[in-house]
Amino acid sequence: MSDAVSLDVGGVEVRITSPGKVYFPQRGETKLDLVRYYQAVEGPLLDRLRGRPLLLERYPDGAGGKNWFQKRVPKGAPPWLSTTVVSTPNGTTSDALVAKDLAHVLWAVNLGCLGFHVWPFRADTPEVTDELRVDLDPSPGVGFEQLREAAGLTREFLGELGIEAWVKTSGSRGLHLYVMLESRWDSYEVRAAAVALARALERRHPERITARWWKEERGARVFVDFNQNAPHKTVFGTWCVRPRTGGQVSTPIGWDELDTVVPDELTLSTVPARVAGRGDAWAGAGDRPQSIEPLLEMARRDLADGLMDAPWPPVYPKQPNEPPRVAPSRAKKTE
Known part of the structure; x- marks a missing residue:
């Protein structure tokens, strides 16, 4: 040294x-x-x-x-x-x-x-959450090809609602989609929008995507981790290097790259040249803040139809309208 x-x-x-x-x-x-x-x-x-x-x-x-x-x-x-x-x-x-x-x-x-x-x-401005973060999490048996497909389907669905999304590699096994938000909502509202999005995607693509919080219910489907939007939660930083021995970077990519990107090749040694040659794939993302009102309207409809909130992580206090915080298999054993 x-x-x-x-x-x-x-x-x-x-x-x-x-x-x-x-x-x-x-x-x-x-x-x-x-x-x-x-x-x-x-x-x-x-x-x-x-x-x-x-x-x-x-x-x-x-x-x-x-x-x-x-x-x-x-x-x-x-x-x-x-x-x-x-x-x-x-x-x-x-x-x-x-x-x-x-x-x-x-x-x-x-x-x-x-x-x-x-x-x-x-x-x-800690009272304003200005990013909706869609964490596409591979369940056991889910490969990166399925994540690519889920990312495209999520973008398509959001596009139908008039919501623009940006995609990046996680630096590990997943993909992250970001929606840059208008300065109008707090973290509870943004999480509610994320829950509504996950449930809507599951309804539309039940064989490919799941909103099920309990791992035993997910199967070989891509999980949309809505709780990454819970208050006080963080997500691995954009352009940041992961603590992996290969130095992989959580890298913004263009939607045109989704089908060909190899995340493990995006490292602290390769990304600077990529940025110098291609520029920032997320350039201007913050210039077009988006509205999540369409997702919040879906959340309100779910509530009116009697659907309870999705489970929260175990470290959080019990929330209003939250179902019992116990895995379904354990609940059956105690009935």
Whole structure:
């Protein structure tokens, strides 16, 4: 490992210690390679992250080593660092890092942060959720081809409602669709829209897509994880490098690439050249905020028809109109 290097990042000095430490052993990329990656994609990265709180996934020994999630900025942080108060479902608060600029991102990288999980609101307007995030989750037995199909079907359905969606790889096994929202709704409303979307997709494509929260009910179908929109939930950041040994990136792609993209080939070594050659596949996404009123109207119809809310994750307090929070197989045993 070499000596520390100091970088001038937008007028802020950021010190990178042990820049030669290997973070991604598959090809030997180092901490400094990760820094150079984020410098290379600074514009698109900050278009998506700027001003948002970040949950840090720290791997001080690199991908594959020990790790932990960290909401709180550690003691001894530099005075220029921006933070904001975030809450857990049980009301616990912490001072989270805000992605104010690239210096903030690189400061976290120096701590061994190999994953940024991003809140769906800006730190200065936490009451407004401005992204609907559709997490297409592969159940056991579901391959990437089925995810591609589900993403296309989701885009088609949203398009019928006049809602524009953008797609990215998750950096792992899934696909994420984002809808950039008008500044009108809170996280409970956005989750309700996500539940309505998942249920509508299941009704239309029952053999391919499921809205079933309990894994035992999903079968070999793509699960639309509506609870990724629950209050206080984060999703892995756009343009961020996953803590995988190959350094895969959660990469925005064009819809014309969906049928051919190979997610594992999108890494911190390949994505900068892709951006330089093709540009940002999500350029202008924030310029056309969308309305989720059609989805909320579907949610209201479901409620009027007697359909209960979908189950919430176990860490959340019991919610109004929520069904019993127990797997169907266990419920039958206790009847």
